[in-house]
Amino acid sequence: MLTSKQRAYLRALGNELDPVFQIGKGGLSEEILDQLDAVLEARELIKVRVLKSCLDDAGDLADEIAETLDCDVVQKIGRSFLLYRKSLEEPRIQLP
Numbered sequence: 118m119l120t121s122k123q124r125a126y127l128r129a130l131g132n133e134l135d136p137v138f139q140i141g142k143g144g145l146s147e148e149i150l151d152q153l154d155a156v157l158e159a160r161e162l163i164k165v166r167v168l169k170s171c172l173d174d175a176g177d178l179a180d181e182i183a184e185t186l187d188c189d190v191v192q193k194i195g196r197s198f199l200l201y202r203k204s205l206e207e208p209r210i211q212l213p
Contacts, residue, residue, distance in 0.1 A: 119189050119201070123212045127162060127191045130210070131199040136166040144173050145181060154186050157202045161210050167196045 119127070137156055140149065156163055165182075167175040179190045179198040188202035203210075 119191070119212075124191055126213050127199065127201050127210070130162055131164060131191060134162065134164045134199075136164045136197060138163065138165045139168055140165065140171050140173075140178060141168045142170040142172070144171060145178060150182070150185055153182060153200075157186060157188055157200060158204055158206070161204050161208070162191070162199065162201045164197060164199050167198075169196070 137160070138149070138153060143149075153163070153165070165179070167173070167178055171178075175196045175198060176193050179193055179200070182188070182200065183190045186200075186202065188200050191199040191201050201210075
């Protein structure tokens with residue numbers, strides 16, 4: 118669980134990120150979850166965008182991904198959200 122100070126730090130880092138993933142009309146699939154898992158391990162902090170063609174709510178998708186992949190939802194803004202999970206092999210981000 119992240120503290121408010123850690124969350125603010127990660128939000129600041131996330132401002133400069135471009136979305137790595139886009140979830141479209143297909144919604145959330147096992148394939149997308151596997152890819153998100155791999156990218157989270159490599160980058161730790163990623164931005165995901167939910168396209169307008171996706172019928173699912175972006176906030177609900179963020180919560181579902183966080184629960185499935187054991188990561189934290191740092192921020193939700195509109196159709197985008199930031200996800201964070203500390204890398205098991207090579208942690209890069211030092212939290213305050």
